[in-house]
Amino acid sequence: xxxxxxxxxxxxxxxxxxxxxxxxxxxxxxxxxxxxxxxxxxxxxxxxxxxxxxxxxxxxxxxxxxxxxxxxxxxxxxxxxxxxxxxxxxxxxxxxxxxxxxxxxxxxxxxxxxxxxxxxxxxxxxxxxxxxxxxxxxxxxxxxxxxxxxxxxxxxxxxxxxxxxxxxxxxxxxxxxxxxxxxxxxxxxxxxxxxxxxxxxxxxxxxxxxxxxxxxxxxxxxxxxxxxxxxxxxxxxxxxxxxxxxxxxxxxx
Numbered sequence: 065x066x067x068x069x070x071x072x073x074x075x076x077x078x079x080x081x082x083x084x085x086x087x088x089x090x091x092x093x094x095x096x097x098x099x100x101x102x103x104x105x106x107x108x109x110x111x112x113x114x115x116x117x118x119x120x121x122x123x124x125x126x127x128x129x130x131x132x133x134x135x136x137x138x139x140x141x142x143x144x145x146x147x148x149x150x151x152x153x154x155x156x157x158x159x160x161x162x163x164x165x166x167x168x169x170x171x172x173x174x175x176x177x178x179x180x181x182x183x184x185x186x187x188x189x190x191x192x193x194x195x196x197x198x199x200x201x202x203x204x205x206x207x208x209x210x211x212x213x214x215x216x217x218x219x220x221x222x223x224x225x226x227x228x229x230x231x232x233x234x235x236x237x238x239x240x241x242x243x244x245x246x247x248x249x250x251x252x253x254x255x256x257x258x259x260x261x262x263x264x265x266x267x268x269x270x271x272x273x274x275x276x277x278x279x280x281x282x283x284x285x286x287x288x289x290x291x292x293x294x295x296x297x298x299x300x301x302x303x304x305x306x307x308x309x310x311x312x313x314x315x316x317x
Contacts, residue, residue, distance in 0.1 A: 117272045125241045131213045140165065141167045142167060146168055149227040166194045170198025171238075174217050174219055175219065177199065201221075
């Protein structure tokens with residue numbers, strides 16, 4: 065991993081070079097970038113590597129968990145605010161399309177905002193997934209579907225269908241303790257859900273790729289009989305910290 069001292073400027077140069085090579089220039093990914101490009105960029109990257117690359121990334125409350133057999137989800141957030149009522153979800157679903165992740169800000173309410181019918185329609189429309197800060201239902205059927213569905217609760221009790229969306233579109237909401245904006249990039253897997261702006265993705269991607277590559281090398285060595293403890297600077301790191309010397313835990317390859 066790149067040190068956070070004077071090498072920071074060098075990292076920025078490397079990132080600019082990487083993104084220029086990808087044809088995305090220094091602005092990085094934009095909201096108009098084809099989702100296929102985003103999927104390709106994040107291929108082989110997991111949420112753990114993203115979080116290791118930047119501890120300040122928005123990570124949704126781990127109480128919101130994957131309900132279905134498919135957890136990997138990459139798409140753009142489409143935020144909808146709900147209050148004990150799922151009518152706005154249906155309205156937003158009618159406007160959603162390929163690559164969208166329907167992010168339902170239900171304030172953690174113990175009402176089901178989606179179930180088998182909504183999930184099947186979302187899959188039919190090409191959505192990338194659904195994230196609910198609230199409940200879902202029909203899990204006996206939904207859990208077998210190859211569609212990413214994350215929710216805080218499982219409950220048979222649905223909300224009402226009496227509160228239409230406001231004429232003023234919701235562009236951001238608090239979901240699982242973090243702000244999610246429509247257009248943000250959602251990356252989810254079995255470990256959890258990460259939310260990134262286009263700029264944040266640009267900043268973390270080179271380091272996340274490096275982390276995944278290094279960890280693959282370490283894993284191969286461990287599987288071949290090398291002790292993990294021989295592959296990290298554990299003793300020198302601990303000793304340095306005891307003496308108040310700046311240090312970081314790192315692999316020795």
